[in-house]
Amino acid sequence: MRAKKRYILLALLTLFFSGFFYAQERPKVQALDIKAEKEQTDSLKINASEVLTSLAVVDTTETDSISKDTTKQGFLQGKIDYKAKDYMKMSRKENKIYLYNEAEVYYQDYELKSGIIVIDYTTNEVHAGRIKDSTGALIQPPYFKQGNNIVEPDSIRFNFDTKKALIFNSRTEQSMGESMSVFAETVKKENDSVYFLREGRITTAEDIDDPDYYIRVRKGKFVPNKKIIAGFSNMYIADVPTPIAVPFAYFPMSQERRNSGIIMPTPGQTNRRGYSLQNGGYYFAISDYFDLALLGDYYTNGSYGLRTETNYAKRYKFRGALRFRYENNVESQRGFPDYSRSTIYNIQWNHSQDAKANPNSRLSASVNFGSSQYYQNSFNQLNTPNFLNNTLQSSISYNKTFPGYPMVNLNATTSIQQNTRDQSVNMTLPTLQASMERIFPFAKRDGAKKGIIQNINFQYNFRAENRISTIDTLLFKKEMFDNAKVGFQHTIPISTNFKIFKFFSTSVGANYNEVWQLKTIQRNDYDPILEEATIDTISGFDRFGTYNFNASLGTTLYGTFVFGEDKKIQAIRHTVRPSISYGYTPAFDQYYDEYIGEDGVEREYTRFENGIYGQPGLNNSNSIGLSLSNVVEAKVRDKDTTATEPKKVMLLNNLNFSTSYNIVADSLPWSPVRMSGGTQFFQNKMNVNFGATLDPYAIDNTGTRIDVFNYENGGSLFRLTQANVNVSYSINSKTFSGEEDKEQVDNTQSGGRDDDLFGRAQDFSDERTFADEDDEEKEDIPTEAYAAKLPWDLRMAYSLTYSNRNRESEISNNSLMFSGNIELSPQWKVGVSSGYDFKQKGFTYTQLRFARDLKSFRLNFNWVPFSNRASWFFFIGIKSSMLSDLKWEKRSEPDKRL
Template sequence: MIGWHTYGQERPKVQALNIPAETQILDSLYVSADEVLLSQAAVDTIQRDSTAQDSTKQGFLQGIISYKAKDYMKMSRTENKIYLYNEAEVIYQDYELKSGIIVIDYTTNEVDAGRIKDSANALVQPPYFKQGNNIVEPDSIRFNFDSKKALIFNSRTEQSMGESMNVFAQTVKKENDSVYFLREGKITTADDVDNPDYYIRVRKGKFVPNKKIIAGFSNMYIADVPTPIAVPFAYFPMSQDRRNSGVIMPTPGQTNRRGYSLQNGGYYFAISDYFDLALMGDYYTNGSYGVRAESNYAKRYKFRGGLRIRYENNIESQKGFPDYSRGTIYNIQWNHSQDAKASPNSRLSASVNFGSSQYYRNSLNQFNTPNFLNNTLQSSVSYNKTFPGYPMVNLNATTSIQQNTRDQSVNMTLPTLQASMERIFPFAKRDGAKKGIIQNINFQYNFRAENRLTTIDTLLFKKEMFDNAKVGFQHSIPISTNFKLFKHFSVSTGANYNEVWQLKTINRNDYDPLLEEATIDTLSGFNRYGTYNFNASLGTTLYGTFTFKEGSKIQAIRHTVRPSVSYGYTPSFEQYYDEYIDQNGEVRQYSPFENGIYGVPGLHNSNSVGLSVSNVLEAKVTDRDTTATEPKKIMLLNNLNFSTAYNIVADSLPWSPVRMSGGTQFFQNKMNVNFGATLDPYAIDNNGTRIDVFNYENGGSLFRLTQANVNVSYSFNSKSFSGKQDDDKVDNTQSGGREDDLFGRAQDFSDERTFADDEDDDQEELPAEAYAAKLPWDLRLAYSLTYSNRNRESEITNNSLMFSGNIDLSPQWKVGISSGYDFKQKGFTYTQLRFARDLKSFRLNFNWVPFSSRASWFFFIGIKSSMLSDLKWEKRSEPDRRL
């Protein structure tokens, strides 16, 4: 039972619509304005434009029904119905219904909604049904306020889970607020909902909004053409909270030495909002296999990081063949960063890439392809703690590992402990300015302890790795002061005391003719030595400006020169030395602290003077911007440095080689140029040994160039010359590679997480027309040249160019290349060709390494949406190790 109150202006009476409830077909529920005015006989009709509200008795409806319409509202007492026409709207609790025509039956508490015809006889104003955040847009709908059940015809709803999935159905039965049953449905993530390029046809299914769809027999249609891609039943997760757990489908491949393969298959666990877990593996038909566990974690305003553990059991060839081999490799990666605001006085950070030296060379996993050129693996985990107050103390504990993948050597510090106390000025107030030589006197205290191990990766985690362990402690107390001299010179002077503690020392015995060697004994126990030195420096800054004539594009060039002279004195600490007799009968000196972490005390005193000059060149040029009031400053030379030293007490060769280094930038700081050279003032003999004769005295030039190098890097794109920012970024660090793609890109197209950062880009609307002459592109160059002439060899030891680039041939076509050329060896370096095609809802990729021992290719085509990422086809050819 429904009660109502209506008000309206008097108008000609019209005949009520004769639409029996039992014959109303919702998809054809529409009337025209002409039909409404056919008769003037209805006496039970009241019309109005304002909004009405119906209140109901308790036990029937649990709230008030609000309804309105633009053209008219008609109430029929004989039919117990209310008719709303043109932009009709009904609101009840959290339900909202809009449509061209709405019919309310207040005896059964049902509402029917459908479309109406416009002046062109076209159906318009389809129903819009909203419950909470769920929206359904059908052709017609019937809804019961009591049971909350509904029949929906030709409906469409959009499920948003970071990306949109559209669900179409010819008939939908709403069972309750959370369960819908659909018949003849379509599921697609295509952007064009009216004409999708693909969809999955579902005959029957159960739909839980924002959670899942469970369907019976389903198959895929492309351009409305059925395909043989079908399953007897299907499950579509639609959680809005986070990425859903699910199976990661493997990628098939083929190798000549390991057989057929399935790579990167496994299961992804969306454990919580703070971390996830992916368990994956590889399998080869010759028995090789690999397992991996990957997890990412994050807590907002606290920390974030990721952990990846990889293990592979690799078998080459087959048992019984002479080239059969078997080995295991592993790799552990961990990165952790902490928000600075989370704990200002303590911080934990980690950057770990640790494992077998041959991991990247022997692994055939697609994701490791660009990383096999890595020669070093570096890892570090550090914890920093600051104790505020005065004096402030900083404590740092670091564990670091450095691996050389060529010789398989491993250098580890387990751990390094450092403590430092802030500078203390004993003769100055803490909150006042410090002036003069006395007030600027300051001292510090620094402590460092290390446990250093040197081994090879085959001995890792075995007791033999500790055979060469070295433990040392170092204390240093620097004292210094500074002051101005003649207003233009800066003078600093100081002293440093250094003390080293060791737990192991050595004792060299005299040469034993029977053993034919001088034996060395290792003595365990505490021992120490202390050293000290003095230093002083004098420096100033000179400025020179050259002004050009008025009207010149270059207005002025400024040259900044910073010369400095330093002096250092270290006495001899021969008291820390002993003697032994070698095989020639000669007396030799040695230090028991040899092989220690912090070296040995100096046997000879050092009394040297250092000279250095730093140069900077800047220019002022006329700005191209005519509205600018000041000239534009540009950097011509960031730095040009020269340095050498003279040892006053040296018996010979007192001058050190002159070291020259410099760097500059061009093209809006996108090209970096760094260069350096070593100039030796002394000549060499026929054996290449330096002699105490200046090179010019030996018939040569003033200096002998012994080494030179230049490195140039240039990164730019099509936006670089238009004043826009370069937003092209490549990141291979998750696989342990470089930050750029000069060695190729680490991509596994079968894993949708590879494109997680590109999801926003996929949502951007592509231009409808081709790019014409304005093709988006990017290019990275890295050139390296090294010259060596230490022994008159005068040769180029390294001369190589690395490059990588990408270009968008059209809004859908992208191609890229990473390669290089070695001018010394006269051949191309590792080369990777990339092709990508955007097929609207699909992604097509083809990567090709045409030559080298890593020659391979990888083809992939699949749906871009992460929800349907398992709908794909891929094929790959793995590298053949015999090449």
């Protein structure tokens, strides 16, 4: 009978509540869709007053905007779902529902989880707070979610009708490509998108329970995922207030990856330009396809610089970047003897088109054009590693293919080459090329071609150039076109190929070449009054045509040395490709005229001298060419015991020899032997390239080649006139573990190399520099085991050049360059870029780099300890892009007078 009492009591309560709900007028108040459930634990008895004491909520119903109207009963606009682990109780007297331990409530797009939840279905309010565990600690704080917004407070009071809430000791996280946490002692939810907070803290620290820094906000307005507008705010580091404060603050919190905003400048100081502010400006996130940054530098002596940068991209179409930099440099002060003023500029444009965009049309650009002394005279620290560049190269090309038969390919290219040493500039504006595919007139297009006749083919190639050679100071002036050369070239090659005795590949061909020029010359006889033989330039169309014949014979020989499958080196294969060629070009003396020189002797010349595509030959050429190429490979036993096949290893990529013999030459018929080769070692980490020039003829006391073989003059068979060796080696901590290192250093954005042998160009104050780096997932390596896994990388480049053209027998170049980086700990990184010139006996440009990860902060120090580029740069600032303006940096510019 005792066991049944609870079920009888439950049935009576159910009848009572059902009668109560149906007794109400349905048009005025809807029924509350809540079912009373039995206690899940018979021994659990909790008093309502005891439960409410753990909420830690101050009753402010008489003063706040969420006041209760007890005279009016509220109602819910939808179905409410709720559950709890230990206890669910409905109080008819208080018109409340109590949920205890892992309580959850779901209503419309609201989700509430907490240790205890009290629902007042008269006022449609809900109270949530923590509960105590067996040790007396407060656990299970509320978790409140509306849509994508999540708030985790100590306690909360929310009204379903007005959508307003009071939240105490809340914590929310805003994701804007990076995490920003917002804490507040008291938050008042005005509506779905506006919150008012008091005594708040904003931080991007990873440790949200004990942040290493935060910004204290006394009062503020918070719009989730959009912005925070605050009054007086100041920065705290390790809970210690700092003097970094503002009377009001605005924190944008857009969900976009990058937002428009101010880029704070970097202060510095120089001896000749005074104090400076560099790389400050504004960044415009215009759209998902392109952006724009306007930056500038200013020096107190009047120098200034302007920089414009934009990046653009469209998926499956194209991508690129455009940069323009201009500097007005003032040295010293006006009135001083060393005062000077100059302007320098630089334009960079990189554009690449996706192959899927248009298979028959392509535009590409790689431009690095500007003042020859730009990198040498610029004080902007982004250009520091690039001042060693001796050449600037630019090209813009457009390629168009016309499919069909015969297919025609059209290409237009503009190219510029600048030498920063002599300030010379060579450009083509533009170069037009057109080529038609090979046509086999005696063979079917879709069939195999056999024999001499069927393999006969011809092509047509056209090339036109407008070539300009000038100097830097004459660019974009009319004088730069005075020496412009325009030329047109038509080439028709005819050839065929066949086999001789199945092993010898033979080709025979002829070439016809016709050149058009718009300017020619005429040499006049020597004038004793003017004391020179004058040259007249004749404007007008003129042409010449040449032709030649050629033939070649070659084969491939294989030599294999087998050592046995039980050996580490199982076999070595040597591939030899000898070839002999013959070429004949007749003399075209019909294009030559005569004039009387200073000595009264008649001399021959051609009016096509100094043309773009050369000049017709006066003497016939009848030469034989010899070449020999070698490739050496090896089969070695694979270290992987599961491998079924041996591994191929390249021992010698190539070793080539070439020379020629002119049959009709009166003297010195043999040309020097050119030897070149290359190979790789250590799993292709080390590249070795070498070359040499061997002259079979001797030289006289003046260094002139004479028609006497070197061995006949008491020397060796060949005279080594020039040799060079270049070695590059790149390894890292993952090299020997079989892993790949994905880290790549790229200085090309500033116009430099694609490695850090000349240092790194970094602007630490611009968070865009580290945007991609911060987004990468970092490998979680335990600190105690880090000493056994120190990540590092090393790059080396060695260059040696030997010269002996006139018995000087000297090393003209002997230098070693290296760069390395190492992570001493998960937070410490150091790097160095330097080199040593063994000929000049001194170190080359040296840069030392130090980086420290301070969790929420980044610390960097770059130092160039010596040379006329000696300088240093110190930076410390918050890593988050949202707060990247909270930084301190200091730089010392190089004193170029040293």
